[in-house]
Amino acid sequence: MHDLRALRADPDGFDADLKRRGEPAVAQALLLLDHDRRAAETALQELQARRKQISREIGAMRKSGADSSALEAEVASAKGRMEELQTRADDLDGQIRGTLERLPNRLDASVPEGADENANVEVHQNGTPREFAFAPREHFELGEALGMMDFETASRLSGARFVVLRGQLARLERALGQFMLDLHTGENGYEETAVPVLVNNEAMYGTDKLPKFADQSFRTEDGRWLIPTAEVPLTASVAGQILPGTMLPRRLVALSSCFRSEAGAAGRDTRGMLRQHQFQKVEMVSITTPEESDAEHERMTRCAEMVLEKLGIPYRRMLLCAGDTGFGAAKTFDLEAWLPGQKAWREISSCSTTRDFQARRMNARYRTAEGKPAFVHTLNGSGLAVGRTLIAVMENYQDADGSITVPDVLRPYMGGIEVIRAA
Known part of the structure; x- marks a missing residue:
């Protein structure tokens, strides 16, 4: 607002x-x-x-x-x-x-001009894409050949844009979520939070998902909404409050299922797991003061980058242009992971500052040093999208025989398994 x-x-x-x-x-x-x-x-x-x-x-x-x-x-x-x-x-x-309420947030002055993703600006790249001695395959080719990624059964159960993971790939997805949570809570200072995946109209409105994006979310018959991201309940948890200034910044993280109707995505990424109606994501949210929000944005983005660096996945940070910046964001950094099977950089995280845009919608304030109430600034970022990170691990760590080497940092979460092979 x-x-x-x-x-x-x-x-x-x-x-x-x-x-x-x-x-x-x-x-x-x-x-x-x-x-x-x-x-x-x-x-x-x-x-x-x-x-x-x-x-x-x-x-x-x-x-x-x-x-x-x-x-x-x-x-x-x-x-x-x-x-x-x-x-x-x-x-x-x-x-x-x-x-x-239907007008997008005002953009930060540093946001570049441009109509779409083609005008986004690369800030930096980390890591060099691996050179393969064989033609790398896409994740769904690897997963189906392993017998651990089942789109046919998922389609019978739920329709298009769902997947059933089995065996060690299911465990690898779980391992990724646990690894991300442990990193963000143990090293990055976020408080782990378990949140509802059903929320009311007020929570969706306060986090700028309504009325603009009603067609992109699923609604239950009793009028509640399946969350498109844990940003919604995490951020809305401070709605209507006046927080003590001494408790800011407040940093929250959650691993949750997320649900999106993918309205308008017909024909895009129809093969594989890249664009699903249901997926797992680790979400970071920061509640802070106006004076600290820019520094918090950089800090949050670095927290997301750390996940990719520890996994050894090449990525690049992109500053989104005006036409590609989301409705509620004043400024957004996207992290794009290299997917050798696609031979392309694909988004794996978005870290945005909304300034006081969401806070005004949900009346979230803090008490300044002078004792006066003022609107907080809210930030959100993927730390990371678990399914897309699974894709990146599979494609970057694939072997010529179709097996997948487990990154070192994930092996403790995999019971010591070093290589995922067909049963």
């Missing part, structure tokens, strides 16, 4: 930020609605004050036996007018809020 005071102070700057995202100008229309609402509220306040004054005069006249019928008629008339003004103010407020 946007700060209307900031729009009043710099309407041209507000529209210029929207233009960077390809959005039309709205400032003047919003300012007109705001002017009319404030006029209605002012008129209402004046009538309320007049009504109080008249009520006192009527009381005095009744005590003295004077005729107060004219003033009583004025009070009755004022009541009807006050109801009209209140309805008018509420309607205008709803129009303003309805417009603001």
Whole structure:
């Protein structure tokens, strides 16, 4: 949600930020609605004050036996007018809020111009893609040949974009999630949190998933939502609170199932596990002060990079351009892992700062050193998407015979297994 005071102070700057995202100008229309609402509220306040004054005069006249019928008629008339003004103010407020809640966050000045992912900027690359003495295969070719990745059964059970993992591949996916949690809690200072995967409208709205992305999420018959990411319950856990400034930054991490309808993704990544309706992800969330949020964004991104570095998977950090930055984000770094089977870099993590955009929607604040309440800044990042990391491990650690070497850091989680082979 946007700060209307900031729009009043710099309407041209507000529209210029929207233009960077390809959005039309709205400032003047919003300012007109705001002017009319404030006029209605002012008129209402004046009538309320007049009504109080008249009520006192009527009381005095009744005590003295004077005729107060004219003033009583004025009070009755004022009541009807006050109801009209209140309805008018509420309607205008709803129009303003309805417009603001559908507008994306304002972008950081460092976000590059561009319409889509082709304009994203590489910040740095870590690791060199492995040279294979054979033609590397894609993960689904490896998994199916091992007899441990079953899309046919999943399709019979649930339809397209699901998978059944078996045996050592199922264990490898579990090992990856445990490894990530241990790293983020043991070395990176995050508090492990187990969260519900069903949330209410308020949690989805507060984390900017509603109303914009309703068609990309699954909803239950009782009106709750399956979470698209643990960002939703982790961030919304501070909704409506005023946190002591001394407890910030607050860093939370969760491993959860995530659910996305993948609306608009028809024809994209239809083979394999890359784009699923249900997947596992380790999510990091930070709640911090405005002064520390930029440094926290860098820190969070480094925490995600550490996972890939310890796994020995080549990756690159990308700064997303204006047209590719998500609705709620002011700035986003994507981490892309090298997938030799695809011969391509593919996103495996997004780390975003939303500044106070989410905090305003869910009224999450902290108490400053001066004792005043102020909106927190919220950040979220994948640390990492477990299924996509499984893909990256399989493709980067594949052997000529179709087996998969287990990275050193995962072997303790795999009971010492060094190589995954067909049964």
